[in-house]
Amino acid sequence: MNDTICFRNIGQLVQVDATSQPPRLKISDGRALIVKNGRVEKVLKGSGLKSSNYSKVIDLKGKTVIPGLVDCHTHLIYAGERKSEMECRLSGSSYLDILQSGGGILNTVNATREADEKSLLKTAKARMRRMVALGTTAFEIKSGYGLDLDTEKKILSVGSRLKKELSVPVTLTYLGAHAVPDGSTRSEYFDFIMEHLPQFRDLADGVDIFCEEDVFSVKDLKRLFLHAKLVGFTQLRAHVEELSYQGGCAEAARLGAVSCDHLEYANPRDIRAMKHGDTVAVLMPGVTFFLGGEKIPLVHSMLDAGVTLALATDCNPGSSPTYNMQTVLNLACHLYRITPEQALVAATYGSAKALEGHKEYGSLQPGQRADFLTLKTKDYRDLFYYFGENFVDQTFIQGNPVRIPKNPAIE
Numbered sequence: 001m002n003d004t005i006c007f008r009n010i011g012q013l014v015q016v017d018a019t020s021q022p023p024r025l026k027i028s029d030g031r032a033l034i035v036k037n038g039r040v041e042k043v044l045k046g047s048g049l050k051s052s053n054y055s056k057v058i059d060l061k062g063k064t065v066i067p068g069l070v071d072c073h074t075h076l077i078y079a080g081e082r083k084s085e086m087e088c089r090l091s092g093s094s095y096l097d098i099l100q101s102g103g104g105i106l107n108t109v110n111a112t113r114e115a116d117e118k119s120l121l122k123t124a125k126a127r128m129r130r131m132v133a134l135g136t137t138a139f140e141i142k143s144g145y146g147l148d149l150d151t152e153k154k155i156l157s158v159g160s161r162l163k164k165e166l167s168v169p170v171t172l173t174y175l176g177a178h179a180v181p182d183g184s185t186r187s188e189y190f191d192f193i194m195e196h197l198p199q200f201r202d203l204a205d206g207v208d209i210f211c212e213e214d215v216f217s218v219k220d221l222k223r224l225f226l227h228a229k230l231v232g233f234t235q236l237r238a239h240v241e242e243l244s245y246q247g248g249c250a251e252a253a254r255l256g257a258v259s260c261d262h263l264e265y266a267n268p269r270d271i272r273a274m275k276h277g278d279t280v281a282v283l284m285p286g287v288t289f290f291l292g293g294e295k296i297p298l299v300h301s302m303l304d305a306g307v308t309l310a311l312a313t314d315c316n317p318g319s320s321p322t323y324n325m326q327t328v329l330n331l332a333c334h335l336y337r338i339t340p341e342q343a344l345v346a347a348t349y350g351s352a353k354a355l356e357g358h359k360e361y362g363s364l365q366p367g368q369r370a371d372f373l374t375l376k377t378k379d380y381r382d383l384f385y386y387f388g389e390n391f392v393d394q395t396f397i398q399g400n401p402v403r404i405p406k407n408p409a410i411e
């Protein structure tokens with residue numbers, strides 16, 4: 001049967017026009033969206049009912065339609081939680097103080113090592129289903145809470161099961177270089193990562209590193225990237241210039257990183273390097289909010305230079321326990337002083353580009369996956385104006401409505 005669905009009576013249809021420079025939103029009223037075999041076939045003016053060769057017609061009753069949101073930086077496969085650490089931070093300890101005293105990431109590492117694959121899959125799947133209900137339709141997921149061979153592989157194996165079991169695009173990243181595990185020196189552990197890197201080639205789409213004072217250096221980043229390229233990884237990413245300036249951003253961009261992430265301390269030289277390397281700047285305002293950071297990335301300089309911006313949750317139990325890209329959109333606008341249009345383009349087209357998926361999804365253009373959201377409002381800007389609301393009425397994946405879990409995905 002010809003599986004063609006007509007979504008008629010759309011109030012405000014929001015797409016991304018990636019052909020304009022910079023990419024912009026294309027907003028039209030009174031349209032019908034035609035979806036054939038899970039992909040956008042075309043957009044018609046008016047009701048779309050003149051052409052009657054549809055297997056199904058869905059009346060959207062004037063609702064707003066926007067592209068599904070893309071979360072291009074998450075650590076959502078983990079066990080445990082870190083509420084006590086939050087209390088320590090709120091009483092004055094810094095994130096790095098906690099990490100150096102054996103807490104922080106290492107807490108989550110211990111819990112994740114102890115958890116079996118089945119329970120990790122169960123919790124990660126509940127998180128992702130909640131994220132989909134809140135509007136996310138494509139994901140990146142990192143390992144990095146194992147810091148040993150077995151657990152890193154266990155996390156990526158859970159990732160590939162999620163990729164098979166949920167019908168959303170998932171990009172997997174090997175982040176062995178997330179922290180130095182207890183019982184190793186930095187150089188011992190880094191040598192171990194380099195030695196075993198080829199074993200991860202079939203388990204992940206890319207590699208990542210946390211380049212930070214007392215964690216991994218710019219020299220480590222360079223060694224990892226050069227080796228990863230030799231092994232055959234094409235997607236190189238890096239956590240850079242987050243808590244201090246190290247110089248990792250410029251080096252990563254020079255070596256062909258697809259994205260540089262965080263960037264609170266990135267300077268104009270780094271911005272030029274990202275522009276030159278066509279590296280996407282992934283920004284995560286939820287971390288700034290949750291850690292009480294005062295440093296805001298040079299977002300306007302990035303936009304002026306023509307660097308592609310992306311937005312992500314950084315979903316993780318230590319620095320950004322959120323599943324909600326709507327919150328990220330809202331924070332991006334008001335912490336970075338960017339417009340709703342700039343934020344929405346970043347969270348759709350920009351984040352898809354950070355995953356090299358922008359031809360396949362993110363803009364809701366003909367030929368792309370029909371992953372979109374209907375909103376409980378007639379104006380997409382309400383996502384940015386009212387905060388603390390959930391405006392997603394329904395998430396559609398490849399033209400099919402997704403069932404919404406009622407409960408929050410907490411353990």
Ligand SMILES: [Zn+2]
Pocket residue numbers: 073074075239314
């Ligand atoms: Zn991260």
